[in-house]
Amino acid sequence: xxxxxKKAGHAIRTPRMLAFAAKLTGGAELAxxxxxxxxxxxxxxxxxxxxxxxxxxxxxxxxxxxSMQVYRAMDIxxxxxxxxxxxxxxxxxxxxVDPNESFTVAKFVELADELIGKESxxxxxxxxxxxxxxxxxxxxxxxxxADEAVRSRLREQTNEVxxxxxxxxxxxxxxxxxxxxxxxxxxxxxxxxxxGKPISSFQTEWASGLLRHDAVWIGLSWxxxxxxxxxxxxxxxxxxxxxxxxxxxILDRFGAFSPTASEATGYRxxxxxxxxxxxxxxAIEQIKIATRQLARRQMKWLRRWPQIKWIAGDRPxxxxxxxxxxxxxxxxxxxxxx
Numbered sequence: 001x002x003x004x005x006k007k008a009g010h011a012i013r014t015p016r017m018l019a020f021a022a023k024l025t026g027g028a029e030l031a032x033x034x035x036x037x038x039x040x041x042x043x044x045x046x047x048x049x050x051x052x053x054x055x056x057x058x059x060x061x062x063x064x065x066x067s068m069q070v071y072r073a074m075d076i077x078x079x080x081x082x083x084x085x086x087x088x089x090x091x092x093x094x095x096x097v098d099p100n101e102s103f104t105v106a107k108f109v110e111l112a113d114e115l116i117g118k119e120s121x122x123x124x125x126x127x128x129x130x131x132x133x134x135x136x137x138x139x140x141x142x143x144x145x146a147d148e149a150v151r152s153r154l155r156e157q158t159n160e161v162x163x164x165x166x167x168x169x170x171x172x173x174x175x176x177x178x179x180x181x182x183x184x185x186x187x188x189x190x191x192x193x194x195x196g197k198p199i200s201s202f203q204t205e206w207a208s209g210l211l212r213h214d215a216v217w218i219g220l221s222w223x224x225x226x227x228x229x230x231x232x233x234x235x236x237x238x239x240x241x242x243x244x245x246x247x248x249x250i251l252d253r254f255g256a257f258s259p260t261a262s263e264a265t266g267y268r269x270x271x272x273x274x275x276x277x278x279x280x281x282x283a284i285e286q287i288k289i290a291t292r293q294l295a296r297r298q299m300k301w302l303r304r305w306p307q308i309k310w311i312a313g314d315r316p317x318x319x320x321x322x323x324x325x326x327x328x329x330x331x332x333x334x335x336x337x338x
Contacts (some may be wrong), residue, residue, distance in 0.1 A: 035214050035216050035328075036116060036123045037060075037123070037124045037215065037216050037218070038124075038125045038126070038133075038218065039126040039218050039219075039220070039324065040133070040218070040220070040302055041219055041220035041222075042128070042227060042294075042295035042296075042298045042299050042302075043128050044227060044230045044231045044295065045222055045227065045230075046317070047128075048079065048081065048126060049317055050220065050321055050324060051125075051126040052081070052085055053317060053318075053321045054124055054321055054324060054325060054328075055088075055089035055122075056088050056089050057321070057325070058122050059122065060089065060121055061089060061091070061092060061121045061123055062089050062090070062091045062092065062123075062124050062125075063092045063112060063123050063124070063125045063126075063127075064093045064094045064126070064127045065093075065108075065112075065126065065128070065129055065132045065133055066078065066093075066094075066128055066129050067108070067129040067131075067132060068261070068263075068264040068265075069093075069095075069127070070093060070095070070097060070103045071098065071099045071101075071103070071261050071264075072095045072097065072098055073246070073250050074250065074261065074264060075246065076238050076241050076242060076246045077238065077246065077265075077267055077270075078264060079234075079238075080094060081094070090121075092111075092115055093108065093111055096111075098254055099254050099258065099261045100255060100256055101258055102258045102260045103261075104260075105131060105135050106135075106140055108132050108135070109132075109135050112132075112136050125215070128294075128298060130297075130298055136212070137212055137215070138211065144190075144191060144194040144195055146190070147193075147194055150193055150194065151186055151190055154186045155182075155259070159179050159180055159181075159182055162182070162189060166189055169192050169198060170192060170198035170199060170200055172200035173188045173198060173200045178293065180290070180293050182263075187199070215307075216331045217307045217308040217309060218308070218328075219302060219308040219311070220311065220312075221310045222314055223314070224296075226314060227295060231288065232288045234291075235284060235287050235288045235291060236284070238266075243266070243270065244273065244280065247274060248274050250267075265294055266287040269287050269290070270283055270287075311323055311324070
């Protein structure tokens with residue numbers, strides 16, 4: 001099977017697309033005008049594969065928008081790009097901290113802003129953390145900083161208890177946050193306890209609709225049942241690839257996951273297996289359920305953003321990539337001078 005870069009000349013075949021490819025690879029003088037390309041979708045939607053193929057074709061670099069791929073050694077469970085994939089295109093904002101360290105959205109925005117400001121190469125932004133996208137493109141949520149004492153106390157409560165409490169103090173937030181979204185339930189209650197104001201009041205002020213960076217947004221859309229089958233199959237493959245051993249190795253090396261790293265889907269369940277508190281079969285089923293719930297939450301977030309142009313994801317990769325490149329080329333302001 002020929003490599004992706006050998007197929008690129010065949011895939012980009014119209015004069016307009018040839019001109020676009022030449023512009024993207026031709027020099028830094030266009031850096032100030034080039035738009036960033038953002039590819040979004042639910043987990044297991046194929047966005048990473050599309051981003052990698054596109055980055056390779058246009059001599060671009062990939063910016064990861066994934067709150068868990070920032071952790072070193074958490075490779076299989078976060079579907080982090082392999083060494084071979086990283087050799088095809090440079091990847092940014094992965095492997096930044098150890099699993100026993102915390103990482104904040106503010107730090108992500110700082111690093112991503114710096115990358116986008118340089119624009120030394122076309123940037124393809126992709127990943128599965130909607131809050132990171134929202135903070136990068138709309139600005140950081142101006143709520144209070146984290147209070148570990150409050151969070152530690154709230155983590156001891158079940159999701160149902162947290163949800164009932166949030167319904168009392170902030171019904172608007174409770175209506176948006178799923179009962180299984182432990183992290184967001186805790187954050188909403190933390191904000192209320194620290195400020196006496198519901199998090200929804202801050203978020204109303206936050207949602208200005210103004211974007212901090214110019215970008216072309218593409219979303220990969222899937223039928224839910226088909227996507228669920230892909231998620232289930234991927235969970236099985238990740239276990240077969242050594243996810244349980246990876247988790248055991250992390251515990252041996254680092255002692256424990258940090259509070260933020262422990263939010264990664266699947267690792268908590270596998271830690272329970274390692275501790276002898278549940279079977280691997282049960283853990284796999286829980287991981288599939290949690291990942292399907294994550295995909296639904298991701299899509300609920302993403303569907304709110306009118307700037308995203310949605311295209312069908314259940315097609316051959318070349319077909320998806322060619323459509324994205326055509327949309328990207330049509331949006332490039334320098335194309336009128338070709």
